[in-house]
Amino acid sequence: MRGEPQSLESLQQQISILKTENHQLQQSLQTVKNTSDLYEALVEFAADAILMGDPSGNIIGANQRAAFLSGYSYEELVDMNLSQFFSEEELLKNPLRYDLLKQGEIVRTERLLSRKDGATVPIEMNSRMLPDGTFHSFFRNITERKQADEALRISEEKFSQIFKLSPDAIALTRMEDGLYLDVNDAFVDIIGWSYSEIVGHCSHSADLGIWCHAEDRERMVQALREKGKMNALEADFKDKNGRIIKGSMSARIININNEACVLSITRDISERLKLQEKQKNLEMQMLQVQKLESLGVLAGGIAHDFNNILMAVIGNCDLAQRRLSPTSAAMVNLKQIKLATGKAADLSNQMLAYSGKGKFVVESLNLSRIIEEMQQILSISSSKKASLRYDLNPDIPNIEADVTQVRQIVMNLVINASDAIGDNSGVIAISTGVMECDRNYLQSTWLDENLEGGEYAFIEVADTGCGMTDDMVDRIFEPFYTTKFTGRGLGMAAVLGIIRGHKGAIKIYTEVGKGSTLKVLFPASTLAATKQKIEPESAPLNDHGLVLLIDDEEAVLTISQQMLHEFGFEVVTARDGIEALEVFKQQHQDIRFVLMDLTMPNMDGEEAFREFRRIDPQVKVIICSGYNEQEVSQKFVGKGLAGFLKKPYLLSELQKTIQKLLQ
Numbered sequence: 156m157r158g159e160p161q162s163l164e165s166l167q168q169q170i171s172i173l174k175t176e177n178h179q180l181q182q183s184l185q186t187v188k189n190t191s192d193l194y195e196a197l198v199e200f201a202a203d204a205i206l207m208g209d210p211s212g213n214i215i216g217a218n219q220r221a222a223f224l225s226g227y228s229y230e231e232l233v234d235m236n237l238s239q240f241f242s243e244e245e246l247l248k249n250p251l252r253y254d255l256l257k258q259g260e261i262v263r264t265e266r267l268l269s270r271k272d273g274a275t276v277p278i279e280m281n282s283r284m285l286p287d288g289t290f291h292s293f294f295r296n297i298t299e300r301k302q303a304d305e306a307l308r309i310s311e312e313k314f315s316q317i318f319k320l321s322p323d324a325i326a327l328t329r330m331e332d333g334l335y336l337d338v339n340d341a342f343v344d345i346i347g348w349s350y351s352e353i354v355g356h357c358s359h360s361a362d363l364g365i366w367c368h369a370e371d372r373e374r375m376v377q378a379l380r381e382k383g384k385m386n387a388l389e390a391d392f393k394d395k396n397g398r399i400i401k402g403s404m405s406a407r408i409i410n411i412n413n414e415a416c417v418l419s420i421t422r423d424i425s426e427r428l429k430l431q432e433k434q435k436n437l438e439m440q441m442l443q444v445q446k447l448e449s450l451g452v453l454a455g456g457i458a459h460d461f462n463n464i465l466m467a468v469i470g471n472c473d474l475a476q477r478r479l480s481p482t483s484a485a486m487v488n489l490k491q492i493k494l495a496t497g498k499a500a501d502l503s504n505q506m507l508a509y510s511g512k513g514k515f516v517v518e519s520l521n522l523s524r525i526i527e528e529m530q531q532i533l534s535i536s537s538s539k540k541a542s543l544r545y546d547l548n549p550d551i552p553n554i555e556a557d558v559t560q561v562r563q564i565v566m567n568l569v570i571n572a573s574d575a576i577g578d579n580s581g582v583i584a585i586s587t588g589v590m591e592c593d594r595n596y597l598q599s600t601w602l603d604e605n606l607e608g609g610e611y612a613f614i615e616v617a618d619t620g621c622g623m624t625d626d627m628v629d630r631i632f633e634p635f636y637t638t639k640f641t642g643r644g645l646g647m648a649a650v651l652g653i654i655r656g657h658k659g660a661i662k663i664y665t666e667v668g669k670g671s672t673l674k675v676l677f678p679a680s681t682l683a684a685t686k687q688k689i690e691p692e693s694a695p696l697n698d699h700g701l702v703l704l705i706d707d708e709e710a711v712l713t714i715s716q717q718m719l720h721e722f723g724f725e726v727v728t729a730r731d732g733i734e735a736l737e738v739f740k741q742q743h744q745d746i747r748f749v750l751m752d753l754t755m756p757n758m759d760g761e762e763a764f765r766e767f768r769r770i771d772p773q774v775k776v777i778i779c780s781g782y783n784e785q786e787v788s789q790k791f792v793g794k795g796l797a798g799f800l801k802k803p804y805l806l807s808e809l810q811k812t813i814q815k816l817l818q
Contacts, residue, residue: 202220202295203220203293203294203295204217204218204220204221204223204224204225204278204293204294204295204296205217205218205220205221205291205292205293205294206221206232206237206291206292206294207289207290207291207292208236208237208289208290208292209288209289209290210253210257210284210288210289210290211236212236212237212238212251212253213235213236213237214232214233214234214235214236214237215233215289216233217229217232217233221294224268224270224276224278224294224296225240225268225270225271226270226271226272227271231271237251237292238251240268240269241266241267241268241269242267242269242275245266245267245269249264249266256282256283256284256290257284259284260283261281261282261283262280262281262282262283263279263280263281264279264280265277265278265279265280265297266278266280268294276296276298277296277297277298277301278294278295278296278297279294279295279297280292280293280294280295281293281295318337318339319339319340321339321341321420322341323341323420323421323422323423324338324339324341324342324345324346324402324420324421324422324423325338325339325341325342325418325419325420325421326338326339326342326358326417326418326419326421327416327417327418327419328358328416328417328419329414329415329416329417330376330379330408330415330416330417331414331415332357333357333358333372334355334356334357334358335353335354335355335356335357335358336354336411336416337354338350338353338354342421345394345400345423346365346392346394346395346400347394347395347396348363348394348395358372364393365392365393366390366392366393367390367391367392367393367399368390368391371388371390371391372390374388375388375390375404375406375417375419376417379406379407379408379417383407383408384405384406384407384408385404385405385406385407386405387403387404387405388403388404388405388406389401389402389403389404389424390402390404392421399425400423400425401423401424401425401428402421402422402423402424403421403422403424404419404420404421404422405419405420405421406418406419406420407419433598433599436599437598439629458503458781458782459754459780459781459782460781461499461503461781462500462503462781462801462802462803463708463710463711463781463802464710465496465499465500465503465802465803466708466710466711466714466715466802466803466804467708467710467711467713467714468492468496468803469493469496469497469500469803469804469805470711470714470715470717470718470803470804470806471714472489472492472493472496473493473718473805473806473807474714474717474718474721474806475489476489476490476493477721477806496803500803503781517555517556517557518555518556518557518558519553519554519555519680520553520554520555520556520558520561521549521551521553522551522554522561522587522612522613522614522677523547523548523549523551523587524549525558525561525562525565526545526547526565526585526587526614527547529562529565529566530543530545532566533565533566533569533585536566536569536570536573537569537570537572537573537583538573538574538576538577538578540576540577540578540579540580540581541572541573541576541580541581541582541583541618542580542581542582542583543569543583543585544582544583544584544585545584545585545586546584546585546586546587547585547586547587548586548587548588548589551587551588551589551612551679552589552610552612552679552680552681553612553679553680553681554612554657554677554678554679554680555657555678555680556657556677557657560653560656560657561653563649563650563653564614564650564653564654564675565585565614565616567647567649567650568614568616568650568673568675569583569585569616571616571647571673572616572617572618572620572671572673573618574620575618575620575621575622575623575670575671576618576619576620576621577620577621579620581618581619581620581670582618582619583616583617583618584615584616584617584618585614585615585616586614586615586617587612587613587614587615588612588613588615589610589611589612589613589679590610590611590613590676591608591609591610591611592606592608592609592610592611592676593608594608596608597660599662600660600661600662600676601632601651601660601661601662601663606658606659606660606678607678609678609679610678610679611659611660611676611677611678611679612676612677612679613674613675613676613677614674614675615672615673615674615675616672616673617670617671617672617673618670618671618672619669619670620670620671621667621668621670622665622666622667622668622669622670622671623663623665623667623671624667628663628665631647631663632647632648632650632651633648650675654675657677658678659675659676659677659678660675660676661673661674661675661676662674662676696722696723696810696813696814697722697723698722698723698724698813698817699723699724699725700724700725700745700747701724701725701726701727701742701745701746701747702719702724702725702726702727702746702747702748702749702750703727703728703729703735703738703739703742703746703748703749703750703751704716704719704726704727704728704729704749704750704751705728705729705730705731705732705734705735705749705750705751705752705755705760705763706728706730706751706752706755706779707730707731707752707754707755707756708752711752711802712728712730715750715779716728718806718809719750719809721806722809722810722813724747727742727746730755731755731756731757731758732755732757732758732759732760732762732763732766733757733758735749735751735758735763736758736763736766736767739766739767739770739771739774740770743767743770743771743774746774747775747817748774748775748776748777748797748813748816748817749767749774749775749776749777750777750779750800751763751764751776751777751778751779752778752779752780753778753779753780753782753787754780754781760778760780761790761791764776764778764791764794764796765794768794768795772795775797775798775816776796776797776798777797777798777799777800777812777813777816778791778796778798778799778800779799779800779801779802779804780799780800780801780802781801781802782801783801784799784801787799797816798812798815798816799812800812
């Protein structure tokens with residue numbers, strides 16, 4: 156009986172153990188259920204599409220994302236085979252590897268999934284087979300990644316093309332020491348070193364030395380450190396052959412493998428700077444031309460009026476000498492007056508030369524012959540410390556010019572060279588020659604007023620004097636400009652005016668402390684050189700008849716009338732073209748010739764001449780002017796002008812002109 160209670164106790168213990176085990180089992184079942192629910196929730200709401208299938212690829216389960224990605228419903232999915240998501244072409248290119256799955260491998264591939272609506276979606280597919288023989292496949296939509304990859308590829312391709320094909324030099328360097336990591340083709344072409352000679356070397360190292368000045372690179376680095384970028388840094392670079400390249404550099408800091416690097420683009424602006432300098436020179440020349448134009452008008456006007464005044468002085472002097480006895484004491488004074496008036500007339504002619512209206516008699520000349528004839532006077536005019544050396548080419552082509560003004564050019568150039576040598580010993584070399592000048596060369600000279608390219612004869616005067624600074628060169632042709640204590644008048648300004656009047660050019664080469672060379676160019680002529688004719692002395696003129704004299708200057712009118720009376724003519728006067736026209740209408744049948752000023756108020760000489768010719772086509776007219784013959788004769792070419800007299804004229808010059816007209 157004592158054993159029964161023990162059995163009951165044992166049974167109760169077993170029941171208690173069973174309850175505990177049952178509770179634990181219930182907990183385990185609940186845990187499994189919870190885990191299963193969690194697993195199902197994770198699968199169902201996963202961001203990737205998940206498919207489950209048997210070893211033959213038949214789908215036995217799928218989540219919502221799989222239905223959304225493929226376009227099929229859950230019911231449709233579980234009746235499909237995995238291969239139905241891919242086209243035949245896709246499967247041929249990238250087959251489903253069940254063999255690898257059965258070997259326990261995880262198969263990762265990128266494929267194009269065919270949706271129910273026919274569209275394709277790029278996916279990343281990861282598959283694995285479980286021990287029970289089923290497989291799980293995860294499909295991830297990689298459209299955005301593909302687009303990003305494609306955008307990146309296109310961007311890299313664009314950068315690569317820009318980097319490779321850019322005409323500017325592009326370089327990637329290490330910021331710390333300037334080591335070249337990469338350069339483009341243009342960089343290689345501009346610098347001259349090969350790609351292998353550049354990459355792996357430092358820009359400022361002794362073997363390359365691409366930066367001419369180390370401080371320029373320091374300026375770039377400093378700007379990059381402060382702002383992270385730098386634009387339009389102008390610096391000098393040197394190529395493999397030592398040629399200096401003017402560059403404009405822009406740069407940015409970029410990080411490569413956590414290391415600061417510099418991406419720089421450099422444009423070769425050497426040609427641009429040359430063009431800018433050329434443009435600056437052209438603008439300076441244009442400014443000089445404009446100054447010549449404005450000052451030339453002023454100088455020409457003053458010279459014209461000055462010649463009218465001199466006409467009264469020299470005419471009265473001439474008449475006084477003619478009427479006085481050769482033994483008169485006053486003859487000495489008259490001679491001095493005449494000499495002074497001649498110098499004043501020369502100054503007036505110099506002013507006309509400056510205005511570009513200074514050509515008197517144009518003829519075919521040989522520059523070498525002219526300088527040969529001037530050697531003695533050049534020797535006297537130059538400094539005793541200067542040695543004159545000549546290299547004259549006798550076979551140069553002729554030029555069409557006025558010999559007096561060409562001599563003035565040579566004289567001024569030699570005096571200018573002599574002044575540059577000063578009190579030191581030196582050499583003045585005078586040479587002549589011929590050269591073919593194209594437009595590029597002519598554009599680099601002073602006074603390039605669209606001169607035509609071709610053959611040009613030249614005079615070159617070189618000295619071993621002090622040379623000129625840029626400021627002196629810019630001002631050398633200004634009237635009355637000089638570096639000496641006293642000036643020489645119009646000097647080089649007159650030279651420029653004469654050259655301009657002859658359609659020529661002048662080029663200046665100079666270096667401070669070493670001397671200067673001035674080259675004057677004249678367009679070559681095909682005409683033979685003119686030999687000076689010695690005209691026989693004119694026979695005394697004693698004639699008669701009526702002369703119409705027209706001039707708006709009272710003093711000129713009076714002295715010209717007296718001159719004509721001296722030759723035996725009767726004179727009727729007028730002070731402008733309108734008054735002269737009224738006289739001519741009444742007396743033209745009796746008038747032997749007309750002596751008329753060109754510049755007059757109301758009606759000038761040109762218009763009056765046309766009216767005279769309309770009334771009497773046979774009328775003989777002599778035009779007088781303070782301007783030169785070529786300037787005036789252009790207005791009367793082919794119109795029957797009988798003669799020209801340049802004021803101030805001598806009695807003998809008036810006599811020759813009248814005799815030529817009456818013959």
